[in-house]
Amino acid sequence: MSIAFVVLALLTLAGAMAAVTLRNLVHCALALAVAFAGLALLFLQLDAQFVGFTQILVYVGAVAILVVFAILLTRGADDGKAGTVFSRTWLAGLGIAAAVFALLGWAVLRSVRGLAQAAGTPAVTVENIGQALMSRYVLPLEIVALLLTAALVGAVIVAMYEKEGAR
Amino acid sequence: MIEKADQIFVLLLHWLVGFLPEAWQHVASVVVCVAVIVAVYPALFAVAVLMERKGLGRMQNRYGPNRVGPFGVLQPVADGIKSLTKEDIVPRNADAAVHFIAPLVLVVAVFMGLAVLPMGRNMVLVEMDASLLFFFAMGASTELSVFMAGWSSRNKYSLLGAMRAVAQMISYEVPLLLSTVGVVMITGSLSLVDIVDAQTRYSWGLAHWNVFKPWGLAGFVMFVIASMAETNRSPFDLPEGESEIIAGYFTEYSGFKFALFFLGEYVGMFSIAGLGTTLFLGGWSSPLAALSWIPSWIWFFAKVELWICFFIWVRGTLPRLRQDQLMNFAWKFLLPMTLVNLLVAAEWRFVEGVWLRWIVGMAIVAGAYVLMGRVGMRRERLGPRSYRYAE
Helix, strand or coil, X not given: CCHHHHHHHHHHHHHHHHHHHCCCHHHHHHHHHHXXXXXXXXXXXXXXXXXXXXXXXXXXXXXXXXHHHHHHHHCCCCCXXXXXXXXXXXXXXXXXXXXXHHHHHHHHHHHHHHCCCCCCCXXXXXXXXXXXXXXXXXXXXXXXXXXXXXXHHHHHHHHHHHHHHHC | CHHHHHCHHHHHHHHHHCCCCHHHHHHHHHHHHHHHHHHHHHHHHHHHHHHHHHHHHHHCCCCCCCCCCHHHXXXXXXHHHHHHHCCCCCCCCCCHHHHHHHHHHHHHHHHHHHHHXXXXXXXXXXXXXXXXXXXXXXXXXXXXXXXXXXXXXXCHHHHHHHHHHHHHHHHHHHHHHHHXXXXXXXXXXXXXXXXXXXXXCEECCEECCHHHCHHHHHHHHHXXXXXHHHCCCCCCCHHHCHHHXXXXXXXXXXXXXXXXXXXXXXXXXXXXXXXXXXXXXXXXXXXXXXHCCCCHHHHHHHHHHHHXXXXXHHHHHCCCCCHXXXXXXXXXXXXXXXXXXXXXXXXXXXXXXXXXXXXXXXHHHHHHHHHHHHXXXXXXXXXXXXXXXXX
């Protein structure tokens, strides 16, 4: 475990913690953006440039903005003052989170033990990723594209409906 | 001699870090490079602001700044001192922490983008495999800072400006990215260094710049439009429209924080101009083989300055768009055109024969342009212009 990893992990964890504990919803969204950026830096630390930059481009650049927009357009960002930030079922939530974490950790540990410990990091360039996406993984890519197109069409229809009703 | 002039900054750097022990040299060279970038671009910013004010003054039939120093050339210095000494006012209701962080995030993200631009032969701070992606990732991070600024000010105008800015930047980021994909498809690399290298070839003394090809020309035009929108420049300056919402997302900023926003905006302009130069105008390469003796860094900065002049010219010429025009233009015209342009790039890659691929490529681009323009304009139902108060 290097110092860089510890710093980045702490940054990511702090962002994620702030995202669920802060009172102001917009602050939560911004803290979430910090957590996303921390994750991207962790990817970069693992020499996964493409994934890291895509993480910043998509999550910090688009998803965080969309979250913020959704907060601003649906309800006031300030009316979170009453009550505590903990819900009544926080114990159950904690249990589920711990169970998911344990499962993931178990799977990760097993997979590492199962694989032969290859020496050195594999040099994966963006070109390799592109070739793989366009040849071996072209079917999953197309399916994802279809799914996203369907979601886009659905969003447009949801947005259009009200307009026609008003006419 | 020519070689030395071309590499003067690289040689200077090597000479400078040569004084240090071996172990420190790498760190020292990075620090020196960062310091140079952080110093050079604000200096260019000062020059650009003066140029803009003078140029706009000229276009609007007035003098522009002419009081400080000979012909007003010291105006940027005066502006800098003014912004440093002005009181920093934070509204009482503002979200102080976010209000404070927003300009810093903007400036940092904007400067990060400069790290991957090849500013001359062997003159790039970070040479990485996915530098184009890095640039766009940094560009996308500025949107969040704009939103932070607008939201934390607790001002209706600021929030309106921020919403406009974010909507505009998200909309125009799509054509901006897609217009560069053609370049990546043909070059086969996301590395900006490789993209410039691919363009530094000459046949009949003329450079192989991407802009001299059908897909490159169309991509270049769309890139220029989208980059203007991305940097909130006029005619896409709705987010700060002075006559409607005062200054948009930085209405509540004063003193040095305002200067930081100003700096961020201009350095953003420089970096996007540098990226466009790298992608379409051959980066640091000269247009003619006969002019290759001029140092590469002069070519790069000359092209960037020319690009800035074009921005200023457009700002002095075109009126501001309306919000619906802005969105319609991005989604109904630019986006389909960029997709058609991808087709043209693929055609350029796979069709044999120099003349055939030229003719087919130009035909697709021109046909799509005319068709989409006609269809779009028919829906507009433009009649004779009527003036309500001016007659």
